Structures are given as C-alpha cells and as structure tokens.
Amino acid sequence: MLVGFALGGLTSCADEPPVEDDLLHDGHDHGLEGFVEDELPEGLVDKAATCSNRWQLPSSTAQTGRAQNVPYQSAGSRCTSGATQxxxxxxxxxxxxxxxxxxxxIPGDGVQIYNCRQINGGSGLSxxxxxxxxxxxxxxxxxxxxNGKGDVIANWLVENAEYIGIQMLIWDxxxxxANRSTQARCYTGSHPHNDHIHxxxxxxxxxxxxxxxxxLAGGSVEPPTSNVAGWIGSGCDSDNDCGYTDGGARGWCYQRGQGKGVCTLDCAGYCPDRxxxxxTFCAQAEEFxxxxxxxxxxxxxxxANSYCGAHPDLQRLSVNRFLGNSSARPSRVDVCAPKVISSEPDPEPQQPEPQQPAPQEPDPEPEQPADNINNSVCRDPSLPASEHGDSCAGWPENHWRCACFAAFGTSVSQVCRGGRWINYELxxxxxxxxxxxxxxxxxxx
Structure with missing residues (x-):
C-alpha cells in the first residue's frame, strides 16, 4: 500500500532536474570491464551505447508510477560530511x-552512497x-x-517512490x-548504468x-513483492502479469486448462530476447x-530456466519454428511448452496383472542439453551451438570464436567476457x- 508524505515546506527546485552522469566511486571502473575501448572493434562500443534494449517498466509499475508526485530537490552548493541516515x-x-x-x-558491500563531486559534465553538485x-x-x-535481477529492485522503487521519498532512478x-508527465525515457549519458541502479x-x-x-522503525513495512514485467516464459495468472511490450505488440498470458499460464507474444519467425x-523461440502452436x-x-x-524445471506447469518439448511470412530458416529446438492441466481428478489407475520382469536393458546415453548441439541448424554443422550469455567457463577472457546461433539459424561471432559468451555479429x-x-x-x- 502506498502512503503519501508531507515535505514540510521544503523548497523544490526546477522541474527539470540535472541528470547524473555517474562517475563510479573509488574501487570500480565505469568503463567496459576487461576491454580497452580503443582496442575494440568500433561496432561493439557503439552497440553498447544504444537505447534499443533497455529497462522497460511493466504496465502495472508504470501505472503506479504515474501516481507518484515527488518534487525534485537539488544538492545545494556544498558537500556534507558523509551519507545521510x-x-x-x-x-x-x-x-x-x-x-x-x-x-x-563491489566495495561497499554492493551499495555506495557518499562521494563529494560535481555532476559529470555539469557545474552543480551530485x-x-x-x-x-x-x-x-x-x-x-x-x-x-x-534485467532478471535489477528490474525487480528498480520496479519496486518506482512503485514506492512517494512512500520512500525517491525523486529519480537511472537503470539500464x-x-x-517522479515529477514529470513522461516519467520514463531513454537515458543517453556516457555510462548506460547497466551495472548499477542510481x-x-x-x-x-x-x-x-x-x-x-x-x-520501518515500527516494523510495519510490508515485504516487497517481485515484479519483473513477466517476460516471455515467465509464469502468469492473467495478461496483467505480462506487462512488457515489443515493437508495439503487448505480451499476454497463454493458459491451457487449470494450470498456471506462461507469458508469450504472437510471432512469425523471430522473438525478442532480454x-x-x-x-526465446517462435514455436508452432500446433506442435504442443x-x-x-x-x-x-x-x-x-x-x-537459465533449469531446462524447464523452474516452472511446474511447463514441459520440455521439441518443436518446429513457425515461419509465417518471415525470412527465418526452418529450425527445431527444445522449448518450455505449457502442459494441459485438467480440473477433473485423475481416474484410479487399473492394477496391472503380475508380469515376469523383463531383461534389464543398459542405461541409455545421457541426453545432452539441446543448446549444446548444433543439430545442423546452421550451414556449418561443425560450429558449436551457443546463445548470448551462455557460460564460457574454461575459455580465456577476450577469446573470440564462431558459433551457431540457433535463434536465427546462422553463424555468430562471440567474445568471452566476464564468464559469458557475448554475441557480436551474425x-x-x-x-x-x-x-x-x-x-x-x-x-x-
């Protein structure tokens, strides 16, 4: 429940607050960790600065956020002695x-507060x-x-901005x-705030x-609830749980029978990733x-989803890609598809007649996860199948390679950074x- 508060006569500053272009505190580098930018291919630096893939508020969070009204108050002209209570x-x-x-x-046990400095690129104090x-x-x-981690915190802060007293957030x-009609917009500062929420x-x-x-002092703050916009593959009970949009299309909750639904989007050929x-994969609905x-x-x-084990009402199923009128290539991969959950109780199973035990067969070879096998999705079957963000454990940092990107059915160049493969070019x-x-x-x- 959101509770308002009084500002007690405090003076608010201009409607347009100065934008923090954070310089991170001592002990952390705001640059691309592990890379020297002038040694990078130009495209990789440019792509990191775009706003095409950023934090999007779930519709329920955005609606709650529009009800927040917190006047902006600047820092003043002098540094203080440290963090406020x-x-x-x-x-x-x-x-x-x-x-x-x-x-x-990160130094500060993951949260940093005080640093006497000006706003980067401005004359006012941070x-x-x-x-x-x-x-x-x-x-x-x-x-x-x-976004699976940071969005949870950022969304909760937006929904409780007036209750807490938050006037601004920058994330991804x-x-x-909290004092604008258009509250959320693309942030174009030199650092994308992809590793911290300001x-x-x-x-x-x-x-x-x-x-x-x-x-908080009285022990009556309700524990926060998780709200991460119900991205594709997340569990849902209604369309309101799938508040994301992509290219004007709105996510919705696909349900079969009495089980929990799964957030999805209509598609032809391709689906967005986050x-x-x-x-994600554009699956033929008839397949399940x-x-x-x-x-x-x-x-x-x-x-990332424990091979469908993270959602009890989903099953691991091999399906074909729905092509529609797209230029996508045919492909078949394992997805997490919804089960049909009936509201009727299962009938009592018939007791089988006693049978002689069959000869014991040797255990089959363990099945490899589908995303570790190329399966000839790409023209070169020798390429290892790999997705953006897959683990590159055992590979040297900054090692480049080619892989098969099954989502698009083509080759992709990747670089090992921070323990994960980062896609570069198709x-x-x-x-x-x-x-x-x-x-x-x-x-x-």
Whole structure:
C-alpha cells in the first residue's frame, strides 16, 4: 500500500532536474570491464551505447508510477560530511530484502552512497555529495544489464517512490523521475548504468521523515513483492502479469486448462530476447496441441530456466519454428511448452496383472542439453551451438570464436567476457579466421 508524505515546506527546485552522469566511486571502473575501448572493434562500443534494449517498466509499475508526485530537490552548493541516515537505512533494507540480486563483491558491500563531486559534465553538485544518492550494484549479464535481477529492485522503487521519498532512478539506459508527465525515457549519458541502479532521495527521505522510514522503525513495512514485467516464459495468472511490450505488440498470458499460464507474444519467425532470461523461440502452436495455426514466443530449454524445471506447469518439448511470412530458416529446438492441466481428478489407475520382469536393458546415453548441439541448424554443422550469455567457463577472457546461433539459424561471432559468451555479429565473414584474437573476419559478411 502506498502512503503519501508531507515535505514540510521544503523548497523544490526546477522541474527539470540535472541528470547524473555517474562517475563510479573509488574501487570500480565505469568503463567496459576487461576491454580497452580503443582496442575494440568500433561496432561493439557503439552497440553498447544504444537505447534499443533497455529497462522497460511493466504496465502495472508504470501505472503506479504515474501516481507518484515527488518534487525534485537539488544538492545545494556544498558537500556534507558523509551519507545521510535515510540513505544508510534504505541501503540496509535493500541488502536485507534483495541481497541475492545485489553484486556484493563491489566495495561497499554492493551499495555506495557518499562521494563529494560535481555532476559529470555539469557545474552543480551530485546528490552523492550530500549523501542523498545510492548506487545499487547489480551483477551484469556478460556486458549487459541483468534485467532478471535489477528490474525487480528498480520496479519496486518506482512503485514506492512517494512512500520512500525517491525523486529519480537511472537503470539500464532508462531514467525515471517522479515529477514529470513522461516519467520514463531513454537515458543517453556516457555510462548506460547497466551495472548499477542510481537512486536519489528527497531531503525528507534523507532525514528519515517519510512514511516508509516511520513504518520501518515500527516494523510495519510490508515485504516487497517481485515484479519483473513477466517476460516471455515467465509464469502468469492473467495478461496483467505480462506487462512488457515489443515493437508495439503487448505480451499476454497463454493458459491451457487449470494450470498456471506462461507469458508469450504472437510471432512469425523471430522473438525478442532480454538479458538475464532464457533465449526465446517462435514455436508452432500446433506442435504442443493448440488449434491455432500461428506462432507463439516461448523460452528455450536452457540452463537459465533449469531446462524447464523452474516452472511446474511447463514441459520440455521439441518443436518446429513457425515461419509465417518471415525470412527465418526452418529450425527445431527444445522449448518450455505449457502442459494441459485438467480440473477433473485423475481416474484410479487399473492394477496391472503380475508380469515376469523383463531383461534389464543398459542405461541409455545421457541426453545432452539441446543448446549444446548444433543439430545442423546452421550451414556449418561443425560450429558449436551457443546463445548470448551462455557460460564460457574454461575459455580465456577476450577469446573470440564462431558459433551457431540457433535463434536465427546462422553463424555468430562471440567474445568471452566476464564468464559469458557475448554475441557480436551474425553471418560471420570467415569463421576459420575468427578464433582467438579479434580480426575483421569476425565481422558480419
């Protein structure tokens, strides 16, 4: 439940707040970790700065966010001596409630507050200079934001902005402010905030004078609930649980029988992917018993969803790609497809007649996960099948290679960064020469 608070006569500043282009505090580098930018192919640096794939608020979060009204208050002209009591209390609460989603290896146990400095590129002081800003660090998914972790925290902060006293958030190339009609927009600062959430508090919140801190002191703050926009493959009970959009199409909840549904999108050939989630596949609906003759986006059976074991009402099923009028190539992969759950109780099974035990057969060879096998999806069957974000454990950091990208049925160049394979270009120019160090052969043909 959202509770309002009074600002007690405090003066608000201009409607358009200064935008923090964060310089991270000592002990962490805001650049591309593990790479020297001038040694990178230009395209990889450019792609990291785009806003085409960023934090999108679920529809329910955006609706709740529009009801928030928190005037913006600047830092003033002088640094203070350290973090405010409100920032420290919120830091401790976030660690307690979201500790499994915070990168605790970063100095400050994953949350940093005070740093006396100006806004990067501006003349005013940063909110960090007066101890009213927090940087909440989130583990990255390769070189990208892990939306499966960071979105949970960011969405909760938006939904409770007025209750807590939050005036601004920046996360994964999106800036959200609580005093604008267009609250969420693309953030184009030099650092995309893909590894941390920047949170700014009002003066009242910094001194623990808002309803959240009063309830926190009294032990009556309700535990946060998870809201991650119900991405493709997530469980759902209604369309409201699937509040994401892609290219104007809205996600919806696909249900069969009495079981929990799964979030999906209509598709032809291709489906969108999101960092921190299993890669997706445009599946023929007829393949899993539906009468419709079109395609539905489902998550592939991968390590990210425990090969469908993370959702009790889904089954691992091999299905064909729905092509429609797209230029996609035919493909067949394992996906997490919905089961038919009947509301009728199962009939009592008939007792079989006693039989002589059959001769014991040797155990079959264990089946390899589908995403580790090329299965001739690509023209070169010798290429290993790999998805963006797959583990590259055992490979040297910054090692380049070619792989088969089953989602598009073609080759892809990849680089090992931070323990995960990062996709670079499709339709690789010369896979035989894209092995080890980067070369122009790793570019798209």
């Amino acid at each position: 409100g920032a420290l209390a919120l830091r401790n609460y976030l660690r307690d409630q979201f500790g499994d989603k915070i990168n605790r290896s 909110l960090h200079s007066v101890g009213r800003a927090l940087d909440i660090f989130i583990p990255t998914w390769g070189s990208n934001a892990d 190339r999106t800036i959200w402010t 949170v700014e508090l009002t003066v009242a919140a910094s001194s623990r004078q808002t309803a959240f801190f009063r309830d 960092n921190g989630y299993a890669t 018993g539906d009468t419709r003759e079109d395609g539905l986006c489902l998550s592939r059976a991968t390590e 339709n690789v120019r010369d896979c035989s020469r894209c092995d080890g160090d980067y070369s122009r052969s790793c570019e798209g043909g």
